[in-house]
Amino acid sequence: MNFKYLKLTFVFVSIVIFTLLALPEFNIKVNGTEIDYKAVDFGTVGIDAKFSSFEKSSDLFPSTRIRVEANFDTEMSQEEKENALEKMMQVYIDRIDYKARFDDIKIQTLSSEEFNGFVFVVPERYEFPEETVEWITGKGEINFTGSILNASLDDSEITNSYFDDEIGVEVSQNAYDYARFPTLVYEFKDKEDDIATIANGGYAGIDLTVDGRDFEFVAHETKDNAIRIQAIFDGEESQITNELYIDYLKIVESYLEDDVLEYSVNIINVSSEAPLYNPEGASFIGITFILGLVVVAFAILIKKGSSAFVTYVLSSTSLILLTIVIAKMFKIDLSVTAILTFVMIFVLTTVFIIEAINNINKDNINKILRNLLNLSIVSLFISYFIITFLISQDSRVASVDTMFRTIFTFNLATIILVNLNLKFILQLYTAKRENSFLLIKRRK
Amino acid sequence: MKYLGEIKLTNKLSGLVILLISILSVITVGVNNGLYYSEFNDSVIVELSSEVDNKSEILDKIDSIDGISRIDRANYRIEIEYKNIDEVKSEVENELGDELNKVDFYKSVGSDQDKVFMDLFIILVIILISSVLVCYFVYFRNETRIKDRRILKLHILPIAFILSSIIIQAGIISALSGVYQIKQVDLYSIIFAAFLTIILYIWALNDLLQDLPEDKSEVLDVVRAKFVIKSKYTILSTIVILVAIAFGLGSQFVLTALIYTLALLVFTFVSLFNISIADRINSKIVRKPRSKKVTTDNKAKAEKVTSTKNKRPVKKTVRGQNRKKK
Numbered sequence: 001m002n003f004k005y006l007k008l009t010f011v012f013v014s015i016v017i018f019t020l021l022a023l024p025e026f027n028i029k030v031n032g033t034e035i036d037y038k039a040v041d042f043g044t045v046g047i048d049a050k051f052s053s054f055e056k057s058s059d060l061f062p063s064t065r066i067r068v069e070a071n072f073d074t075e076m077s078q079e080e081k082e083n084a085l086e087k088m089m090q091v092y093i094d095r096i097d098y099k100a101r102f103d104d105i106k107i108q109t110l111s112s113e114e115f116n117g118f119v120f121v122v123p124e125r126y127e128f129p130e131e132t133v134e135w136i137t138g139k140g141e142i143n144f145t146g147s148i149l150n151a152s153l154d155d156s157e158i159t160n161s162y163f164d165d166e167i168g169v170e171v172s173q174n175a176y177d178y179a180r181f182p183t184l185v186y187e188f189k190d191k192e193d194d195i196a197t198i199a200n201g202g203y204a205g206i207d208l209t210v211d212g213r214d215f216e217f218v219a220h221e222t223k224d225n226a227i228r229i230q231a232i233f234d235g236e237e238s239q240i241t242n243e244l245y246i247d248y249l250k251i252v253e254s255y256l257e258d259d260v261l262e263y264s265v266n267i268i269n270v271s272s273e274a275p276l277y278n279p280e281g282a283s284f285i286g287i288t289f290i291l292g293l294v295v296v297a298f299a300i301l302i303k304k305g306s307s308a309f310v311t312y313v314l315s316s317t318s319l320i321l322l323t324i325v326i327a328k329m330f331k332i333d334l335s336v337t338a339i340l341t342f343v344m345i346f347v348l349t350t351v352f353i354i355e356a357i358n359n360i361n362k363d364n365i366n367k368i369l370r371n372l373l374n375l376s377i378v379s380l381f382i383s384y385f386i387i388t389f390l391i392s393q394d395s396r397v398a399s400v401d402t403m404f405r406t407i408f409t410f411n412l413a414t415i416i417l418v419n420l421n422l423k424f425i426l427q428l429y430t431a432k433r434e435n436s437f438l439l440i441k442r443r444k
Numbered sequence: 445m446k447y448l449g450e451i452k453l454t455n456k457l458s459g460l461v462i463l464l465i466s467i468l469s470v471i472t473v474g475v476n477n478g479l480y481y482s483e484f485n486d487s488v489i490v491e492l493s494s495e496v497d498n499k500s501e502i503l504d505k506i507d508s509i510d511g512i513s514r515i516d517r518a519n520y521r522i523e524i525e526y527k528n529i530d531e532v533k534s535e536v537e538n539e540l541g542d543e544l545n546k547v548d549f550y551k552s553v554g555s556d557q558d559k560v561f562m563d564l565f566i567i568l569v570i571i572l573i574s575s576v577l578v579c580y581f582v583y584f585r586n587e588t589r590i591k592d593r594r595i596l597k598l599h600i601l602p603i604a605f606i607l608s609s610i611i612i613q614a615g616i617i618s619a620l621s622g623v624y625q626i627k628q629v630d631l632y633s634i635i636f637a638a639f640l641t642i643i644l645y646i647w648a649l650n651d652l653l654q655d656l657p658e659d660k661s662e663v664l665d666v667v668r669a670k671f672v673i674k675s676k677y678t679i680l681s682t683i684v685i686l687v688a689i690a691f692g693l694g695s696q697f698v699l700t701a702l703i704y705t706l707a708l709l710v711f712t713f714v715s716l717f718n719i720s721i722a723d724r725i726n727s728k729i730v731r732k733p734r735s736k737k738v739t740t741d742n743k744a745k746a747e748k749v750t751s752t753k754n755k756r757p758v759k760k761t762v763r764g765q766n767r768k769k770k
Contacts, residue, residue, distance in 0.1 A: 059629075060693075065519075082551075089553065110489070110550035112529060271494065274518030277693035284692030292685065336697070337629055339689065340704065344640055347681045351674060371650050375643060382574050386567055399628050400563055403635065 004431070007424040011314060014421060018321035022328075024054075054328060055125040057104065057335030057402075058275060060282050064129040065273035067110070068137055068265040069117040081116045084263060085109050088137075089118065091258050095136050098254035102136070102247070103401065104333060117265060121273050123333070127244060130267060135248055137265045138211040140255035160187040161256055184215070184249055187226040210252050277336060285339060296350070300357065308357045311429040315353045318421040320346070322413040330409055337399040341406040349414060353422070362430045369426065373418045380411040458717035462608050469615020476618045481513035482626040484557035485525045488532045489550045492520040496546045506547075509535045513625040523552070523625065560628055567635055568610065575602045575642040582650050598667065598722075602645060605718035606638050609711040613637065616706050624699045633700075637707035640682070641715055644674045664723035668716060675712045682708060 026037045070088065072081050089109050096102045106121040120136070122129035162185050188194070208215040278284075293316060301309035323342070332338055349372070356368045383404040414422075479485075490506065492499045499520045507515050507522060509532075514523040524532050529549050537544050579599035613634050617626060648670035657666055683705050690701035 086553070109553040112548070112550050115548070115550065269494075274516075277696050281689075281693040281697075285689050288688040288692060289685070292688070336689075336693065336700075337632065340629075340636065340686075343685045343689070344636060344682055347678050347685065348640065348643060350681070351677050354677075367654065371647065374650075375646065378574065378578055379639075379643070382570060386570060399632060400567065400635070403632060407639075 004428065007428060011318070011421050011424055015314070015317055015321065018318065018325055022321045022324040054334035055331055056123060057333040057338075058106065058121055058123045058273070059277055059336050060275050060334060061124050061279065062275055063124060063273045064122045064126070065269075065271045066120045066122060066130060066133045066267055067117060067269040067271075068120065068133065069115060069268045070263050070265050072116060072263060078111075078113060082111050085111055085116060085118075088261060088263065088265075091140075091261060092118070092136055094258060095251055095254040098250060098257065102132070102251075105132070105136070117268070125333075130270060132247065133267065135251045138251070138255070139261045139264050140258065141209075141211055141260050142252075142255060143209050158186050158188060161185065162253070184252065185226050210255065282334060282339075289343075300354070304357060307429055307432045311357055311425050312353060314425045315417075315422055316350065318417055318425075319349060319413060322417060323410050326409045326413050327406065330405055332405050332409060333402055335399070335402055337402045338406045341403045342410065345407060345410045349410075356426055357429065362427075365426050365430055369418050369423060372422075373415060376411040376414040376418070379407055380415065383408040383411065458720045462612075462714060462717050462721075465615070466608055466611045469612050469618070472615045473618045476621055478557075479618060479621040479626050481525055481621050481624060482554070482557070483628065484554045484560070485513075486554050487513060487523045487525045487552050488527055488529050489552045490522045490524065490532060490536060491548045491550065493546055493548060502540065502543060502546055505539050506536050509539065525625075555628075560631065564631060564634065568606070568638060571635070571638055571642060572603055572606055575606075575646065576600065578646055579649055582646060582653070598649060598663070601718060601722055602642055604722070605645075605711075605715040606642070608718065609637070609641070609714040610634055612710050612714060613707050616710065617703060620699065620703065627700070630700055630703045633704045633707035636704060637711040640678065640708065641675075641711040644678060645671060645715060647674055664719055668719045668723070671715065671719065675715075679708050679712050 023037060026035075028035050070081070070085060072084065076084070086109070089107065092107055096105055096107065104123050104125075108119045108121075110117055110119055118137075120129075120133045122132060126132050297309055297313050297316075300312050323346075327338075352368060352372045356365050359365055359368065386404045387401065387408060492502055496502065500517075503515070503517065503520055503522070509524070511524045511527050512522055513525045516522070529551055533544075533549055536547060536549075540547070576599050579602060617630060617633075620626070645667075648667050651670045652663065652667055655666065657663060686701045686704055690697050
């Protein structure tokens with residue numbers, strides 16, 4: 001049975017799907033008709049990834065520069081102020097690094113006789129940069145009181161507290177809120193009776209404030225003697241997204257790790273920070289990269305003929321597009337490190353593809369693909385190990401994180417394609433070359 | 445004589461060159477105390493106030509004072525290392541005079557150097573260990589092909605060339621830190637180049653199994669030839685793309701691109717030199733007759749074995765001959 005057309009259809013259909021997923025959001029006008037390409041969203045099937053645009057890093061795209069001033073006592077000496085700033089900086093870094101969610105926010109201490117404070121450079125991906133900085137720099141004062149009929153819950157009785165990002169478990173009459181946002185969970189030892197009282201509808205009120213923000217009780221769990229609470233956002237903040245809410249709760253959770261800060265800060269200036277490199281650079285690199293591919297493709301066309309040209313174009317296109325799709329899924333920042341890493345692995349893989357094109361023998365092609373697969377699997381495991389066990393422990397190295405996430409992404413794309421598109425394309429190419437070879441022989 | 449593209453280098457010279465450059469690198473790193481100008485150091489920031497109109501002119505006046513490690517023209521800011529605020533203030537005052545009130549001075553605390561170096565170290569150790577394991581499984585998985593592990597330490601070789609490359613690249617980065625503020629991304633050129641070189645080496649080793657020479661002394665010759673072919677295209681293409689990226693990203697990326705280019709060249713050439721040195725060592729061991737401890741009891745037997753060995757015609761192989769014939 002000849003699967004030639006089936007394979008060819010599969011390759012083209014997959015390239016079309018990858019293109020749709022890889023395309024950024026855009027809006028163009030053609031002859032008065034407006035074409036608005038929206039992001040492909042798989043939220044309905046439970047995949048939390050919007051296939052719109054890359055997350056933009058601060059080295060290639062403008063960021064928000066927020067300057068905050070520390071409220072020190074006037075009688076403090078400059079040396080004392082600098083020591084206090086150092087301590088505050090360490091706490092902020094701990095909060096930023098906590099669970100490695102904000103590691104792309106840069107922080108710098110600024111001190112002089114006239115000004116003592118910090119500068120936060122927040123990348124474009126943060127929808128609420130000022131709020132995020134306010135949360136990070138919060139004093140971390142958590143006041144907890146709970147009234148349960150004739151008893152009370154006190155924060156000194158909290159034995160365990162954690163952040164639960166699971167959403168949608170309906171356990172109480174407040175199911176709507178609970179389903180909408182994740183929760184902070186507080187467990188109480190030796191409070192079985194009190195939690196049971198809450199379970200029977202006997203709670204009078206739980207009052208928890210974090211730096212002045214009210215939290216509300218949403219659910220209880222008698223099994224773990226725990227209560228679940230959520231923050232209340234008013235005004236503009238009520239438009240908060242689920243993702244941002246998770247960010248906030250992670251910062252609040254990090255408050256539990258350190259002592260309450262002695263000094264508060266005020267935002268005194270918000271401005272735009274120009275990127276480290278030329279902002280037009282990303283587009284230029286993109287165009288140069290495509291031109292480079294075209295040059296290589298034409299070189300192959302001249303040297304090896306049209307079937308080798310088509311093989312190269314289809315293989316490279318599949319690889320680039322699927323890598324972009326997976327990179328968006330894993331929320332990799334579009335940064336210089338990501339570009340450099342992508343270039344390195346892509347060039348390496350291109351050499352593999354060209355070597356495969358040079359080998360007409362079917363067995364050789366299988367060997368080359370097997371080698372590519374083995375190397376990709378090894379690289380995937382190394383990068384996964386580094387991302388999971390090293391970088392998550394210490395996230396001050398955002399560039400390394402991006403580097404190994406890119407390696408992971410590319411290798412994942414390669415592993416998928418070696419068994420599908422690359423295999424089919426090279427099989428079709430081999431069949432075509434062998435047929436033409438036999439044809440020449442017969443003619444002779 | 446060994447051929448390295450167009451360059452002819454003897455094995456001894458290769459070893460000496462690596463040793464000499466490594467010593468120079470260690471001295472450079474020592475003199476600069478690691479990195480001279482880097483984002484890990486504390487610095488004084490001179491920033492133009494937001495309400496100033498002629499920012500570029502003022503920046504031009506102060507961009508020549510001593511100790512500047514970075515000029516950020518996009519954000520109208522300069523960074524000066526190894527000086528305190530008062531020293532910088534007086535120097536800026538000399539240049540600006542009455543316009544001193546148009547600039548703000550801050551002391552900035554550098555990022556944590558130890559954490560970054562520790563991460564770099566751990567990642568390189570992981571890459572090295574994995575490469576040794578992969579090389580071992582790739583090359584020695586087939587026991588029937590190569591039995592003499594004593595002479596063919598192909599799986600240990602990455603440790604030698606990666607370590608010597610790291611030392612040399614560290615020296616280059618340290619030397620450049622005297623004129624340019626080193627950023628984290630510059631340090632990662634070491635990981636970048638190590639990863640690429642290791643993959644190319646493993647790939648060359650893998651290809652060797654498909655084209656294994658009969659003469660053991662030629663194994664490293666073949667590895668080198670395959671490594672050169674693969675590196676030539678990969679490294680050259682990467683360098684061309686790095687140049688294109690430098691054009692796109694502007695002057696701030698030029699030195700970073702240079703560091704990455706140097707890293708790729710250093711790792712490739714040092715790898716080749718190391719393969720040459722290993723080849724030399726292997727050839728010597730192969731040529732040397734194996735000594736066998738002969739006891740009185742089996743002396744006669746041993747003599748018989750030796751005489752049988754001596755009867756065999758000695759095949760003299762000139763390295764590279766087989767390939768030429770092909």
